[in-house]
Amino acid sequence: MTTQDLPSTAGNPESSGRTIPPASVARLTIYLRALNSLLAEGVERASSEELAEAAGVKSPMLRKDLSYLGSYGTRGVGYDVQLLTRTISARLGLTQEWRVAIIGAGNLGRALAGYSGFTTRGFEVAAIFDADPSIIGTEIGGLKIHNTADLETVLHRTGANMVVLAVPGRVAQDLCDKLVAAGITSILSFAPVVLQVPPHVQVRKVDMATELQILAYHAQRAQESELDSETRARKAQ
Numbered sequence: 521m522t523t524q525d526l527p528s529t530a531g532n533p534e535s536s537g538r539t540i541p542p543a544s545v546a547r548l549t550i551y552l553r554a555l556n557s558l559l560a561e562g563v564e565r566a567s568s569e570e571l572a573e574a575a576g577v578k579s580p581m582l583r584k585d586l587s588y589l590g591s592y593g594t595r596g597v598g599y600d601v602q603l604l605t606r607t608i609s610a611r612l613g614l615t616q617e618w619r620v621a622i623i624g625a626g627n628l629g630r631a632l633a634g635y636s637g638f639t640t641r642g643f644e645v646a647a648i649f650d651a652d653p654s655i656i657g658t659e660i661g662g663l664k665i666h667n668t669a670d671l672e673t674v675l676h677r678t679g680a681n682m683v684v685l686a687v688p689g690r691v692a693q694d695l696c697d698k699l700v701a702a703g704i705t706s707i708l709s710f711a712p713v714v715l716q717v718p719p720h721v722q723v724r725k726v727d728m729a730t731e732l733q734i735l736a737y738h739a740q741r742a743q744e745s746e747l748d749s750e751t752r753a754r755k756a757q
């Protein structure tokens with residue numbers, strides 16, 4: 521193997537406590553997915569090049585990202601796939617139990633409640649809420665839909681410590697305030713609004729429309745440069 525892995529800082533408590541930049545945290549989740557695939561294939565060791573390729577990044581970037589964890593690779597030998605999987609999982613907080621409450625049992629909330637990928641990655645859907653009397657008390661995937669009027673009580677009873685907001689934008693801030701008051705500090709919001717929260721609360725916003733707009737920009741740039749090169753080719757004839 522031609523791997524050039526990390527400088528040896530293994531077990532260094534300082535490096536394990538370093539704050540990891542958000543972009544690197546996002547990539548660690550991708551490495552974890554790649555590592556899980558390697559584990560499933562029975563691969564025990566992987567070079568940084570192999571791992572970078574599986575994750576779709578360049579190997580210097582992968583090595584830099586992994587350096588925030590300390591060192592788990594050995595020059596010429598590569599990474600112990602199992603150890604690196606455990607280390608990334610631990611650093612991402614995935615070795616503790618996360619219990620997710622979904623608020624909004626509409627199209628999106630129902631789809632998320634039935635998504636098996638949550639459980640396999642350590643996130644258990646613990647409760648579902650809605651405000652519509654016609655669906656409160658009915659079940660999705662074995663979970664009863666609770667009334668948001670009982671939000672705080674049910675959150676505490678079910679031990680939910682993370683919330684997915686799948687409600688219309690107009691009610692999202694009010695619900696968010698109630699969640700903060702109930703002690704929730706991690707919120708994933710699909711609502712198309714900017715949520716105001718105190719500094720100790722983390723909000724991640726998922727916005728597919730924005731992602732599509734970014735894709736549209738890149739697609740348009742690609743079309744423009746194709747047109748440019750066609751024009752240049754015609755002029756050169």
Ligand SMILES: NC(=O)c1ccc[n+]([C@@H]2O[C@H](COP(=O)([O-])OP(=O)(O)OC[C@H]3O[C@@H](n4cnc5c(N)ncnc54)[C@H](O)[C@@H]3O)[C@@H](O)[C@H]2O)c1
Nearest residue numbers: 624625626627628650651652686687688710711726727728
């Ligand atoms: N970010 C994305 O990529 C993305 C994609 C799809 C939808 N969305 C957004 O997600 C949200 C849900 O979309 P949907 O298609 O599931 O809508 P939907 O209308 O099917 O479902 C919304 C649900 O929220 C419930 N609700 C309304 N007020 C409530 C309150 N105060 N407390 C609890 N529940 C309440 C409604 O009764 C309904 O069941 C919307 O804000 C939508 O814009 C985002």
